[in-house]
Amino acid sequence: MDVSDLLYGAYERKLVAQLPPERLPRHVAVMLDGNRRWARENGAATADGHRAGADNIVPFLSWSEEVGIEIVTLWLLSTDNLKRDPDELAPLLRIIADVVGEIAGMRRWRVNPVGALDLLPKGIRAELQAAAERTADIEGMVVNVAVGYGGRQEIADAVRAMLQEAAAAGRTLEDVIETLDVETIAAHLYTRGQPDPDLVIRTSGEQRIGGFLLWQSTHSEFYFCEAYWPDFRRVDFLRALRAFAERERRFGS
Numbered sequence: 001m002d003v004s005d006l007l008y009g010a011y012e013r014k015l016v017a018q019l020p021p022e023r024l025p026r027h028v029a030v031m032l033d034g035n036r037r038w039a040r041e042n043g044a045a046t047a048d049g050h051r052a053g054a055d056n057i058v059p060f061l062s063w064s065e066e067v068g069i070e071i072v073t074l075w076l077l078s079t080d081n082l083k084r085d086p087d088e089l090a091p092l093l094r095i096i097a098d099v100v101g102e103i104a105g106m107r108r109w110r111v112n113p114v115g116a117l118d119l120l121p122k123g124i125r126a127e128l129q130a131a132a133e134r135t136a137d138i139e140g141m142v143v144n145v146a147v148g149y150g151g152r153q154e155i156a157d158a159v160r161a162m163l164q165e166a167a168a169a170g171r172t173l174e175d176v177i178e179t180l181d182v183e184t185i186a187a188h189l190y191t192r193g194q195p196d197p198d199l200v201i202r203t204s205g206e207q208r209i210g211g212f213l214l215w216q217s218t219h220s221e222f223y224f225c226e227a228y229w230p231d232f233r234r235v236d237f238l239r240a241l242r243a244f245a246e247r248e249r250r251f252g253s
Contacts, residue, residue: 008235015238021068023245025198028064029073029144029220031212032057034204034228047091052230054099061109061143063234067241071142071194073114075212079150082119093120097127100145104131110138114190115149116157144191151214158188158215191216199244201237203229221247 032053039049057074064072076096082089104111113128120128128147162184166176186192196216200209205226209217223240225232 012235012238015235015242019067019238019241020245024067024241025069025244027071027073027195027197028069029075029197029200029213029217030060031075031200031202031210032229033202033206035230037204038228038230046088047095049230050092050095054095056230056232057099058103059234060232060237061103061141063237065108065141069141071144073144073146073191073197073213075146075149077147077149078211079116079119079148079153082148093124096147097124100128100131103143104134107135107138109135109141109143111135112142112144113147114144115147116153117148119148142194151211154190155185155215158185161188186215189215196220199223199240201225201240203227203232221249
């Protein structure tokens with residue numbers, strides 16, 4: 001172990017000591033951004049950047065578990081990403097399916113795929129659903145894997161599901177309009193039944209949400225990190241948690 005490792009270890013321990021458990025988030029959502037730029041700047045193929053990013057997922061989940069996070073949402077693929085060149089999309093989907101399968105195989109966390117899964121290739125969709133079924137009995141941390149996810153798509157799907165449910169129950173459109181409220185739509189989101197994210201982290205220096213959890217992030221705190229996702233370290237995560245703990249949450253007031 002070199003001097004820099006010792007210094008980082010000491011710094012991490014100091015950060016952990018500064019984290020008040022009662023002020024830590026229950027639900028952390030992450031935009032895993034920067035894989036392609038990481039690959040470009042390291043002279044690697046795009047797929048290698050995605051693999052490097054995938055390799056950082058299990059460590060991140062371990063860091064989250066260590067501090068008591070209850071739910072982690074990982075944005076792995078957007079609906080816009082599904083329009084990419086098939087030569088890039090196919091390897092990316094394979095990498096995503098493999099890492100989700102790896103997480104499920106560990107049987108430490110409960111996998112919950114969220115997104116417009118019907119837009120995915122049938123085989124990939126089946127693998128994600130199998131990972132969810134394999135971990136359905138796990139009582140530990142929930143890992144939402146957002147694949148084929150878009151915030152606008154989610155809201156549209158929620159409204160569609162709500163209307164289909166109402167129609168199946170024989171309700172009239174006038175009745176639906178009369179009783180429509182925020183809670184009714186929220187009950188049909190991909191993340192229904194879960195608390196909204198307290199903290200949203202985006203890597204790579206970009207400072208926009210890009211359609212991630214549009215409905216759920218209304219009162220979330222945001223943390224933007226310069227590091228590309230493959231380079232995101234435990235110390236970066238601890239800094240994000242420290243920043244969250246130091247903020248006075250106003251919930252829109």
